[in-house]
Amino acid sequence: MRWLRACANVPPRLRGARIGTGAYISPRALLQEHSRIAVGQRTLVGRHVELVPQGGSITIGSDCSLNNHVVLYGAGGITVGDGCRIATGVVIVAFNHGYDDLTLPIHRQPITARGVAVGDDVWIGARSIVLDGVTVGSGSVIGAGSVVTHDVPEFAMVAGNPAHVLRRRGAARATAVATPRPVP
Template identity: 45%
Template structure:
């Protein structure tokens, strides 16, 4: 009963703050959803684990169905963040869809504003532990990003990327047909 009540309270708190939460989506009580005049939308059957932070900051975070956001990941939305279906985000991932302007050395960086192109993540993507995704990146369907990688450029569909900056190491190929799956 206590667990059910905690789940209900967490979901109610998120909905009352203005977030849109799909059915059967679970949000850990120690996860943080901050809209700050932005929007957060979570699809159905998602999991947001302990310590994960979804921070819209006046922008928008859209997450599809069947996604998991594991502990201590930080997803910002101020430049726009769109995540497809069946995406796995491992622990400690940071996604930053905005960048500080810094070209004018005669002005403080904090006074130069930001540029925001946004980040898009396709369907069936896996971001390994402590991956960093920077502004303007499109992670294509089926991509895998290895642990600790820094993604500064868009990926190709079904590519496997590792390193800082992330580089394509190989291509994922189908091993079995859908009819072979259990």
């Protein structure tokens, strides 16, 4: 993968990030800790997208799209494979707060940060949430509004809160028998 380094054709607000050739980063996107962010070739990062490594790293593959209002918090590291579609309002959080010690307030407890890995050719539906420690298998689809708390197998279609496997991509769907409506 060829990267554009800090040079004249990279806007100052992106210098230090590794941006692949042909990638588009909206001027309204927020990329923090630039040296910990890599965006692949021909990838689109939409308006009001937030890429916040929080001490970890965020790597987005080539030919991806992160639509408007996507938020990635990468303390444990986030990797997104090639050809992925991440729809509007998706949140991926690669860390979690501790809360088991009753002698300490939650904000003083240690965090865990295992990371999130998304394979190639994945579609994450609008307003879904993917939580720390999850691996999303290549070719899978996450239905809109889902909360993903466990690994998603390759080519699975998942949905719900918590998300569960509905079927595998390519498997025959159950067909409903259409009954004609009576004419009034």
